[in-house]
Amino acid sequence: SQKIEQNSEALNIQEGKTATLTCNYTNYSPAYLQWYRQDPGRGPVFLLLIRENEKEKRKERLKVTFDTTLKQSLFHITASQPADSATYLCALDRNAGNMLTFGGGTRLMVKP
Amino acid sequence: NAGVMQNPRHLVRRRGQEARLRCSPMKGHSHVYWYRQLPEEGLKFMVYLQKENIIDESGMPKERFSAEFPKEGPSILRIQQVVRGDSAAYFCASSPSGTGGYEQYFGPGTRLTVT
Numbered sequence: 001s002q003k004i005e006q007n008s009e010a011l012n013i014q015e016g017k018t019a020t021l022t023c024n025y026t027n028y029s030p031a032y033l034q035w036y037r038q039d040p041g042r043g044p045v046f047l048l049l050i051r052e053n054e055k056e057k058r059k060e061r062l063k064v065t066f067d068t069t070l071k072q073s074l075f076h077i078t079a080s081q082p083a084d085s086a087t088y089l090c091a092l093d094r095n096a097g098n099m100l101t102f103g104g105g106t107r108l109m110v111k112p
Numbered sequence: 113n114a115g116v117m118q119n120p121r122h123l124v125r126r127r128g129q130e131a132r133l134r135c136s137p138m139k140g141h142s143h144v145y146w147y148r149q150l151p152e153e154g155l156k157f158m159v160y161l162q163k164e165n166i167i168d169e170s171g172m173p174k175e176r177f178s179a180e181f182p183k184e185g186p187s188i189l190r191i192q193q194v195v196r197g198d199s200a201a202y203f204c205a206s207s208p209s210g211t212g213g214y215e216q217y218f219g220p221g222t223r224l225t226v227t
Binding site for chain 2: 031032034036041042043044045046049051089091093094098099100101102103104105
């Protein structure tokens with residue numbers, strides 16, 4: 001069956017370091033992969049989208065890679081700040097439509 | 113430019129009652145998605161609607177749950193005869209297109225508590 005896995009354990013890092021979050025999937029051939037941020041009690045907020053024919057995408061301090069051979073995406077936050085503390089969700093499209101299947105999310109804690 | 117609006121933000125229902133959750137998409141968006149997030153779990157797709165049409169309801173329980181997106185007015189997710197297991201946060205999202213490659217804009221969610 002189709003599966004999306006994110007590290008369910010919280011990631012604790014020091015301010016200023018680079019945070020790297022992982023999203024692995026099986027039995028999928030997604031055309032797009034998206035990353036969202038979710039703060040407690042709020043709805044997810046879109047961060048980045050990467051297409052299957054793109055290796056890497058950047059936006060300010062954020063970088064996403066997409067390896068369709070490894071079936072993995074990495075999400076990096078450089079020069080992390082306490083304000084980056086949140087849960088980060090990866091999502092894959094279903095059947096190349098816009099319906100999304102989400103991973104369980106990884107909670108990031110950036111300590112000052 | 114108002115974002116996706118959901119109401120109520122919090123809803124308490126007793127077992128057996130009906131719950132109605134409303135979602136107004138972003139201006140110009142005609143594609144609406146509903147997701148459910150159980151405590152300590154991820155977001156699960158429930159249903160995808162366009163104006164007056166249900167496009168995909170594969171994630172929605174077959175019984176007691178229904179959704180609509182009428183020509184005028186908000187999208188509504190209806191849960192009949194609620195049970196404790198329905199307690200969750202329900203999020204609505206909208207996008208300008210139903211094809212892949214578009215981000216979704218989420219509302220703040222409705223937190224349903226069944227007592």
